[in-house]
Amino acid sequence: MPFLEIQNAKVGFGPVSNRTEVLNDINLTVRKNEFVAVIGFSGSGKTTLINLLAGLQKPDSGEVLLKGKPAGEPGPDRGIMFQNYSLLPWLSVFDNIALAVRQVSPAKRKDRKTLEEHVMRYIEMVKLTPARDRKPHELSGGMRQRASLARTLALDPEVLLLDEPLSALDALTRGDLQDEILRIWEEDKRTVIMITNDVDEAVLTADRIIPLTMGPAATLAQEFEVDMPRPRDRTSLNDQPEYKRLKREITRFMMNLNQEARELRRDTGISMPDLKPRDFSLPVAPPRLRRSSAA
Amino acid sequence: MAEKRSDKIKYGLLKAIDVSGFKVFDPVIRLCFREETGKQCKEIGKFLITPVLFVIGCLLIWSAVAPRHKTKSGEVPTPARIVEAARISHTLDRREDEKEADFQRTGNARTATIGTIAALQAEKEQLSSALKEELATTEERVQAKLDGSVAPVTGSIEKFNERSKAAKATREAALLALAGQVVTRERSTSELLLAVRNHNAASESEAETLKKLKTRRNEILGDPPTELLDAQLASNAVANEVQHLKKRSEWLQQGNRSVKVAAWNKKAQDAEAQLTAATEAGAAVKAAKNVVKFEKKAGDGAEQEYPRTVTVYFQLKRSLFTVFCGFLMAAFVAIPLGIMCGVNRVVMACLTPVISIFKPVSPVVWLLIFQIVIGAFFLPDPEKHPLFLFFGALPVVSSLGVNPALIFCACTVAMCAVWPALVNTALGVSSIDKDHLNVARVLRLGFWSRLFKIIIPSSLPLVFAGLRISMGVGWMVLIAAEALSSSDGLGKFVWDEYQNGSSHSFANIIYACFVIGIVGFFLDRIMIFLQRLVSFDDGATAV
Numbered sequence: 001m002p003f004l005e006i007q008n009a010k011v012g013f014g015p016v017s018n019r020t021e022v023l024n025d026i027n028l029t030v031r032k033n034e035f036v037a038v039i040g041f042s043g044s045g046k047t048t049l050i051n052l053l054a055g056l057q058k059p060d061s062g063e064v065l066l067k068g069k070p071a072g073e074p075g076p077d078r079g080i081m082f083q084n085y086s087l088l089p090w091l092s093v094f095d096n097i098a099l100a101v102r103q104v105s106p107a108k109r110k111d112r113k114t115l116e117e118h119v120m121r122y123i124e125m126v127k128l129t130p131a132r133d134r135k136p137h138e139l140s141g142g143m144r145q146r147a148s149l150a151r152t153l154a155l156d157p158e159v160l161l162l163d164e165p166l167s168a169l170d171a172l173t174r175g176d177l178q179d180e181i182l183r184i185w186e187e188d189k190r191t192v193i194m195i196t197n198d199v200d201e202a203v204l205t206a207d208r209i210i211p212l213t214m215g216p217a218a219t220l221a222q223e224f225e226v227d228m229p230r231p232r233d234r235t236s237l238n239d240q241p242e243y244k245r246l247k248r249e250i251t252r253f254m255m256n257l258n259q260e261a262r263e264l265r266r267d268t269g270i271s272m273p274d275l276k277p278r279d280f281s282l283p284v285a286p287p288r289l290r291r292s293s294a295a
Numbered sequence: 296m297a298e299k300r301s302d303k304i305k306y307g308l309l310k311a312i313d314v315s316g317f318k319v320f321d322p323v324i325r326l327c328f329r330e331e332t333g334k335q336c337k338e339i340g341k342f343l344i345t346p347v348l349f350v351i352g353c354l355l356i357w358s359a360v361a362p363r364h365k366t367k368s369g370e371v372p373t374p375a376r377i378v379e380a381a382r383i384s385h386t387l388d389r390r391e392d393e394k395e396a397d398f399q400r401t402g403n404a405r406t407a408t409i410g411t412i413a414a415l416q417a418e419k420e421q422l423s424s425a426l427k428e429e430l431a432t433t434e435e436r437v438q439a440k441l442d443g444s445v446a447p448v449t450g451s452i453e454k455f456n457e458r459s460k461a462a463k464a465t466r467e468a469a470l471l472a473l474a475g476q477v478v479t480r481e482r483s484t485s486e487l488l489l490a491v492r493n494h495n496a497a498s499e500s501e502a503e504t505l506k507k508l509k510t511r512r513n514e515i516l517g518d519p520p521t522e523l524l525d526a527q528l529a530s531n532a533v534a535n536e537v538q539h540l541k542k543r544s545e546w547l548q549q550g551n552r553s554v555k556v557a558a559w560n561k562k563a564q565d566a567e568a569q570l571t572a573a574t575e576a577g578a579a580v581k582a583a584k585n586v587v588k589f590e591k592k593a594g595d596g597a598e599q600e601y602p603r604t605v606t607v608y609f610q611l612k613r614s615l616f617t618v619f620c621g622f623l624m625a626a627f628v629a630i631p632l633g634i635m636c637g638v639n640r641v642v643m644a645c646l647t648p649v650i651s652i653f654k655p656v657s658p659v660v661w662l663l664i665f666q667i668v669i670g671a672f673f674l675p676d677p678e679k680h681p682l683f684l685f686f687g688a689l690p691v692v693s694s695l696g697v698n699p700a701l702i703f704c705a706c707t708v709a710m711c712a713v714w715p716a717l718v719n720t721a722l723g724v725s726s727i728d729k730d731h732l733n734v735a736r737v738l739r740l741g742f743w744s745r746l747f748k749i750i751i752p753s754s755l756p757l758v759f760a761g762l763r764i765s766m767g768v769g770w771m772v773l774i775a776a777e778a779l780s781s782s783d784g785l786g787k788f789v790w791d792e793y794q795n796g797s798s799h800s801f802a803n804i805i806y807a808c809f810v811i812g813i814v815g816f817f818l819d820r821i822m823i824f825l826q827r828l829v830s831f832d833d834g835a836t837a838v
Contacts, residue, residue, distance in 0.1 A: 056733055074736045086730035090752045090831040099748060103738040135831060155737070 002065075003032040003191055004053070004159055009062035011048055022048050024217035026062070028210070030159075033189045037202035038220070039250070040212030041258065046195045047083065049212065050163045053193060054080040066159070076104045079157030083164045085148045087136040093147045094132045097122055100154045122150040125184060142173035146180070153184065162194040166201065175234065178204060186231055199254070203246050204232060211253060214261030221257070224250055301328060316823040319343055372802040377809065380802035388606040390539050397546040398601040401553040409547050416540040423537050426530040433526040441516065448512045455508060459501040466494050556596045563589035600694075607788055607803075611810060613695045614784035618766075618773045618818075620701075621708025625765055628709070629716035630758060636717070637724020638750065646717075654714045658772040662707045662779055669706060673699045700782030704773060711772040712765035719761025723754030756830040763822035770815045785811055 009026040012019045022045040030036050040046045051057035052064060055074035064071040071078065087096050097119045105118075123132050126146040136144055145165060152160065165181070166174040182205055185192060196202050202209045209224040228242050237243050305328045312320050322338035325331070354374050361371040372380070400408055473490050476482040548554070566585035573579035603609065636643040673680045677699050686697035695701075731753055735745045777786025789807045792800040 054737065056736060073739075074733075075739050076737065078737075080733075080737055082730055082733065084730060086728075086734050088731060088734070088749065088752070090755075090829075100738060103740065103744075137831065 002029040003034075003067060004028075004030040004071075004193070005063075005065040005068075006052065006059075007063045007065065009052060009059040009064065011045070011052060011057060011059055021217040023052070023219070025219045026052075028220060030191055030193060033191055035185060035192045035194070035205060035207045037194045037196055037206035037209045038212055039196055039199065039202050039209055039254070040218070041214060041254070042197060044212050044214050045218045046197075046212055047163055050080065050161050050193070050195050053159070054078050054161050056080075076100075076155040077157055078159045078161055079152040079155040080161040081148055081152040081163060081165050084168065085136070085144045087144060087147055087151070089136050092133045092135055093123065093128055093139070093150075094119055096136070096147060097151050097154050100151045104155050119154065122154045125153065126150040126180065140173075141169050142177060145169060145177060149177075149181070149184075158191065160190055160192045162192065164195050164197065167197060174198075174201070179234065181205065182231070199247055199250050203243060203250070204234060204237065209246075209250060211250070211257065214257055221253070305330075314824060314827045316820050316827070366801075368796060368801045369798065372805060376802045377806050380799055380806040383799065384607045384803070384806065387604075388608045391603050391606055393539075394543060394546050395601040395603060397543050398550060398552055400547065400551065405547055405551060405553065409544060412540055412544045412547065416537065416544065419533060419537045419540060423530070423533045426526075426533050430526045430530045433523055437520055437523045440520075445512055445515050448508060448515065452505065452508045452512065455501075455505060459505070462501070463498065466497065470494060552596065552599060555599075556593050559589050559593035559596055563593060605783060607785075607807070607810065609695075610783060610785050610788045611814065613701070613782075614773060614777065614786070615814070616692065616695050617701050617704050617777070617782070617784060618708055618769050620705040621773065622712060622762075622766055622769050624705065624709035625712040625716055625769065626762060629713045629761070629765070630720050633717045633720025633758070633761075634724050634746070634750070634754075636721035637727075637754065638746075643721060643725075650714060650717065653710075658707050658711045658775055659779060661710045662703060662776050665703045665706045665710075666780065669703060670699060673702075696783065698782070700780050701784075703780055704776040704782045704784070707776040708769040708773050712769035715764035715768060716758070716761040719764070720754065720758045723757030723761075724750055726757075727753045752831075756826065759822065759826035759829055763819065763826055766818050766822050767815065770811075770818055774811055 006026050006028040009023060010021070011023040011026075012021045014020050026049065028036075038046060038049060048057060052059055053071075055064070055071055055078065066077065074080075087093075088099070091099065098115060101115060101118050101122075120129070120132070123129055126149050128143060128146050128150065131139060131143055131147075136147070139147065145168075149165070152162075162181075166177055169177065178201060185205075194202075194205065203226060206226055209226060211221040211224075212218050213221050224246060226246060228237075228240065305324065308324050309321060312318065312324065319342055322335040323343070326335040326339065358373045358375070361373045364371045397405075397408065470487075470490055473482060473487055477484055477487045563586055566582050566589055570579060570582035570586060573582055632646065636646055673682075677683060682702070683697055683699075687693045727750060731749050732745075735749045740748060773784070774786040774789070776782070777784035778790040779786075781787055781790070785807055789804055792803045792807070
């Protein structure tokens with residue numbers, strides 16, 4: 001039985017008279033403990049897709065199913081890690097995570113010590129122990145993302161939804177955090193859906209890579225199965241022929257998508273009637289005429 | 296290690312002045328810790344010394360220009376006069392303190408004070424009479440000098456008078472002669488008319504000259520020399536002190552609380568003795584009634600407080616209390632309403648017309664409305680109203696004399712201060728980051744925990760920005776409201792001084808202006824401080 005499913009979902013924005021389709025005909029099936037990467041260009045509706053999965057966005061038609069039942073309102077069972085961290089700026093790292101822990105397991109609300117142990121476990125997991133009492137604005141981008149990851153993990157979700165978690169980071173920090181996410185996932189397997197715009201990242205982390213076509217009315221294209229042994233090591237990965245092949249194919253596919261979209265856009269562009277604007281400039285009146293009209 | 300500790304102190308201090316909004320003193324502290332001395336000195340020169348010099352320059356210009364402008368309340372006071380006014384106000388307050396202490400003294404302390412006061416009074420009286428003598432001699436000397444300088448002018452006036460009288464007489468005679476010739480048709484009438492015109496012109500010019508001479512004499516007379524003024528001031532100051540000492544001994548001997556209570560007790564005892572000695576019913580009843588009456592008087596007397604004369608410090612305290620009450624009322628209304636507006640767009644739509652229409656209304660109108668509307672609650676006897684009984688029972692507040700006028704002023708302040716806080720709170724709540732709300736949705740926070748854990752913390756900086764504006768508006772409105780409603784406070788102080796018209800009034804008004812300004816400044820700083828404490832993003836606040 002599929003763990004998480006989207007069936008024929010369709011999402012649009014704007015009033016009925018002028019509705020822009022963002023996602024169209026989305027079908028996705030994710031197995032339990034699978035790591036799926038959705039790759040797409042910016043503006044193709046990736047965030048909308050993840051919001052759809054999280055329940056933050058309702059589909060116009062179609063359904064989102066979790067374990068065969070409608071997923072409904074957002075909740076801790078689908079832990080979402082937002083693109084721009086979304087840490088609460090007035091709370092320290094510890095308190096941000098504690099808020100999540102308290103909410104998810106009310107039993108821990110009572111006992112300060114168990115709560116603290118629980119929170120510290122997640123802080124240690126993302127290696128933020130020295131920064132536990134700092135406020136988000138005192139942290140670097142990478143540290144904020146780690147805190148955000150810890151908060152999401154603290155929800156103990158059945159599905160982890162990562163919305164371009166690393167796109168705002170520099171390349172080195174990103175690599176570091178990718179390893180971190182992989183390590184945590186391998187230690188504690190669960191279903192992950194990650195949105196990304198980075199082919200390398202997708203190939204490194206995912207079991208399956210699903211491209212999202214260019215918007216508007218984007219849909220999921222043919223998936224790529226990543227059949228490489230785990231744990232994957234980024235340094236030796238570059239030598240594996242499978243890795244190279246996948247990277248090449250996906251990149252080519254994405255580039256073609258881009259090309260196609262461009263052509264599509266050219267075709268569907270509203271054709272302008274071949275008209276020459278009429279000249280509405282006023283004729284310059286001879287001075288004598290003006291004088292007589294004034295009189 | 297020692298280095299590190301000093302660094303810690305330094306950064307602590309820097310943080311403190313930053314949070315309290317006195318960033319100007321940043322280089323001073325850095326200089327104290329020998330950090331880049333050259334750069335700090337430059338900073339201090341630019342942003343501390345230059346402004347100070349500018350202010351001093353302004354004061355100098357003020358001192359120079361003020362005496363040249365004569366108004367109907369005397370000349371515009373100079374900064375020195377303002378300082379003098381402040382000093383006098385302070386002295387008045389201190390004297391009230393002394394008298395209050397005298398009123399409350401009992402037993403040996405009282406007798407001892409009577410002794411010292413008497414000694415001091417004798418000393419001051421001696422000094423006073425000496426100064427009076429000196430003043431008399433100075434006056435004489437000045438008068439003599441004045442006579443010397445006025446005499447020539449007076450002489451010339453008299454001489455000119457005589458001369459012009461004579462000239463006038465001759466001109467009149469000439470006119471008469473001419474008129475006689477005109478009557479006999481020897482001369483034409485037009486000649487006579489010309490002569491009359493000339494005569495009038497001559498008289499006018501003479502009058503003009505006389506006026507000029509008189510003005511000069513008045514100038515000499517009307518400008519009392521500084522030595523005389525100084526002598527008068529010195530003499531008055533000591534005479535004032537003597538007066539004060541006399542008042543004090545009065546309070547110690549007759550007005551003193553313990554003395555009064557003792558007197559009543561004595562009377563009560565006498566009446567009791569009469570009661571025990573009474574042989575007939577009528578006398579016994581009368582004596583018993585007296586006992587009860589005197590005992591009650593003694594009891595009342597023991598609770599009596601010194602009736603302080605109102606000083607500017609008292610007015611200031613009362614103003615602060617009033618503005619605080621009004622501000623609290625405003626905050627209690629504005630924050631919940633603002634949150635409701637921000638959370639629910641229907642509430643916002645409902646309140647928008649109310650806000651837009653009542654926001655621009657002048658505080659004066661509100662004051663009048665509150666006097667009528669809220670005044671009705673305190674009828675028929677405001678003194679017995681539970682609200683004032685409650686305020687009267689509070690320890691510090693009772694001395695402020697809370698009355699309906701204060702409530703009206705506080706309500707006016709609240710009415711005018713509510714809008715900025717309300718609008719800013721609504722803005723803060725409605726402009727909350729959508730991601731934070733999404734976090735709340737994912738965490739499935741209930742309404743109340745969403746409110747208290749997400750919405751309120753995230754809007755607090757803007758709420759406090761609004762409260763800060765409210766405080767400023769409230770303080771401004773309060774002074775006007777107090778002046779209009781005669782509720783004791785700085786506003787009434789200014790109004791009373793304006794009506795009073797004594798030689799110190801003008802200086803007192805400007806002194807009050809500075810007091811109001813400085814207090815307003817500190818209120819604003821407190822609000823900035825609070826705002827900085829709750830703002831999580833280290834956002835800069837406007838100064």
